[in-house]
Amino acid sequence: MIETTECIRASNLSFGYADGPTILDIPDLTVQSGERVFLYGPSGSGKTTLLGLIAGVLEPPSGTLSVLGHDVGALSSAERDRFRASHIGYVFQMFNLIPYLNVHDNIALPVRINEERKKRLGCSLDIAVKEAAAHLGIEQLLDEKVTRLSVGQQQRVAAARAILGAPELIIADEPTSSLDANRRHAFLELLFSNVAEAGSTLLFVSHDLGLADQFDRSLSLPELNHAGE
């Protein structure tokens, strides 16, 4: 399966937070569909910011940014919310689980909210949730409150939530930071097999350069980014 379409395409992208300096100034960035990309850079270099721009969590930057063929800058904030929900699975650096829902409901939430994700399930929500949980080794925790999980377990819940309903683009912001070496390896395996099964594109952020060689391509943000030069 050789895909040649572009999943992410940015040119002359420039962004700074409302009252701050320009943080990102990226002349060119392209990610092909189905690619597994490893993005690294020192803390504070703007990795999370770049992911936020791609996912439409932040206000669109100046320049061109198109994701899955949509011009992000042309979408309203509500449209970006819907677009993200339908097409992007995001494992947040801060996990962002809903504290008062149990593990099952947290994993199911985006599919419950979004019709398109639901259609792509191919089976009942309950079964899909159990499957995803089983993949990540948290199937016995489904009825647990998320606030009673360990950090590593929370990270896996966040990952299960992101891959449920096979979104075209999966963004993972340091999803392995709290895992030990063994778990980290297992986690990556599971993530890769899911991504491969769904044919999704994977954009993966980590400090841990040791993981880089398992990906199709590695990108160094400081090299891409011309801001502050």
Added chain:
Amino acid sequence: MLLHLARQSLSNRLLTTSLTALSIAFSVALLVGVENVRTGMRESFSNTVSGTDLIVGARGGTIQLMLYSVFGMGSPVANISHETWEKWDEHPAVSWTIPYALGDSHQGFRVIGTNESFYEHYKYRGGQSISLAEGRPAEEVFDVVLGAQVAERLGYGLGDPISVTHGMSDVGFMNHDEMPFEVIGILDETFTPVDRAIYVTLEGITAIHLGWEEGGPPMPGEEIHADHVHEMDEIHVSQITSFFLGAESRAYTLQLQREISTSEQEPLTAVIPGLALSEMWQGIGYAEDGLMVISGFVVLVGLLGMLVSIYTSLDARRREMAILRALGAGPQRIVSLLVLEAGLLSALGAFLGVIFVYAGLAALQPWLEGEFGLLVPIRVLDQAQLMYIGAVIILGFVAGLVPALKAYRTALHDGLSVRV
């Protein structure tokens, strides 16, 4: 799905949620409670006397007439002659009359001279008759029947002797000590001014005043004693103060009133008690307006409290809202979630409030009635109260709308980057 989220979210913040619901509950309870007390007050007042078509006294102010004959306050301007009363009593349109002879007291309680027709025809609170808890009506000259409160306060029982003071002063100067009255009956409690009076016969009142014809106490040695009274074959009652009148038919009331007021024989004033009572209520109704204003503010404060608590909880929930948005919940979904939460909360509060009211009324009713003569009825919520409660719930939804809109406008990223 939305309801599930709202419920989970509310129960997750159980303490703040229940405090908010409680504050709404209390304001609703106060509102409905005050409203109940208000109607209770008005009804108690305007039902102080009922079934009487006219109250007649010497010419003077209608309010003054009402005050001294119904409420036992103030004193009559002048008396009515016995003949005049008899004339009206025998009038073909008149069914019955209750004479009142006022002016004496015992330990600060009024002594009222009346006759058997009082026990038969005096009605209060929508036609309830007075009844005797013990003993029998006053028939003999020295018979005394006590109002329930008098008996309780003074600790009197059947057979106790009583002396009567001339005038209303508490200090017993000019006591009619020579006249040995005796308690022969005690009335049931009515929670009206009837409870605070002492009833004797017209003859009894007249007997007290034998020898006082000059306007002052009899000269020493000229006092008339009980034995004398008993020896007299008939005590001539010459004056009364006022009388209650029941017409043969309600339809005659206005005509009788006109006839009595314009009578040449003696200048009289006749009032329709129901009308006079509602007029008086309007006069003192500012108290009612005051209560209304207070309940309005109570609700306002309750709703403000709810708004504040929803608003502050929102700050803590910025992250939660941001997560929901990040996962694709659209604006209307987030807004409806918050509005639904606020609505559920105020509905719960209102429901609790209604329970509080009924529980509170049931618990306090006997005390209110005993202590203040205020019968607060326990009844199904009336339309106005249902409207208040509806308004509270609707305002609850609206109160949720304000922070909901703000929540959606807050930048998504700000919410997501809140560190917890």
